[in-house]
Amino acid sequence: MNCPVDVSKIVSMIIQDLRQFNYGALIDIVKKAEYSLDFVDHDNWDGGIDYFKLRFHLKYADFAKILSAQKNYEEILTKSLNSFYKDERFVITGIELVAKIDQYVDWAAVAPQHNKESVLRLIEEEKGTLIKAGTGIIQIRDKKENDSYKQRHQQLLSLLKQLGLEPVHRYNDLWDWYNDYKQRGLDTYQSRRAFIRDIYAPLIDTLENSEENTTTLLYYEPTGWDLVDDGANRMKEVLISAEKTLDYQSVGMYGRELLITLAQAVFDKAKHPSTDGTDIGAADSKRMLDAYIHYCMHKKSKEREVKFAKAAVDFSNELTHNRTATAMDAELCYNAVLSTVHIIRTLHKYND
Secondary structure: OOOOOOHHHHHHHHHHHHHHOOOHHHHHHHHHOEEEEEEEEEEOHHHOEEEEEEEEEEOHHHHHHOHHHHHHHHHHHHHHHHOOOOOOOEEEEEEEEEEOOOOOOOHHHOOOOOOHHHHHHHHHHHHHHHHHHHOOOOOOOOHHHHHHHHHHHHHHHHHHHHHOOOOOOOOOOHHHHHHHHHHOOOOOHHHHHHHHHHHHHHHHHHHHOOOOOOOOOOOOOOOOOHHHHHHHHHHHHHHHHOOOHHHHHHHHHHHHHHHHHHHHHHOOOOOOOOOOOOOOOOOOHHHHHHHHHHHHOOOOOOHHHHHHHHHHHHHHHHHHHOOOOOHHHHHHHHHHHHHHHHHHHHHHHHHO
């Protein structure tokens, strides 16, 4: 069912309405998205009424960043739409933000040994070898050439599997390619070159348009402390979506709050006295963690562990107030805080 409504004009008016209320971040989301007007239902009453839903399709990476605010954004967008769109025969019932179904390329699975540039280079090399074999530049009978191709092809197959992608052909050696182009009737060099370029084109396009996340995050194993685990997940969400100094400072703020939550999960004032006799406050994560580490390791040297926990707390506090905070600062802070969580979880495992 097609709706005789110019959707692009509707979207432009939504942007105009959002602009006057200073919803800059939401405008950026709308501009990143592809959109569709999808038929939902039909009512025969009064000559017929068709109902539609306006959907903005975001790349998953962008969709994940707004997940916690999704419902609020959808309400704002629908309110904006209703402020000017009043058609009673072609009714748009609301607006949804959805994840675009796309091929995911798992670059983290091959890092740091390989990245987008290196994989694309391997593909171009293999493509070039097949074209040369199909146009007489290299001889398929040459065992050295064939063995070299087979070795590099197996490496590429392994990489594609790790990336979550399918190979574009089954030429395990150059003779497989030779037999295939004979069977297909590719009698000219030009037809063989065109065939090879065509079968690789979708794969190359997928790789070139994939998002290569350069953020290296420490693996987080849930502790079983719900508030701590929720805090770690929230800190990760903020880090992944961070784009400017204020965002990086927010990572420090969430790190500081996570350390307070962690300390409160394990600290018992009656069991864990402060090392300097100070009465420890409910938000003093540094002293709480210090006391807890001293308690757990009272028969062992604990200097390193105490220093590490203190460093993570200091890192978070400093980043919160750092007016020149960078992506590197935020990422280091995240990894330091999560390392502290893992250390405290390990101490708790063996002491409580």
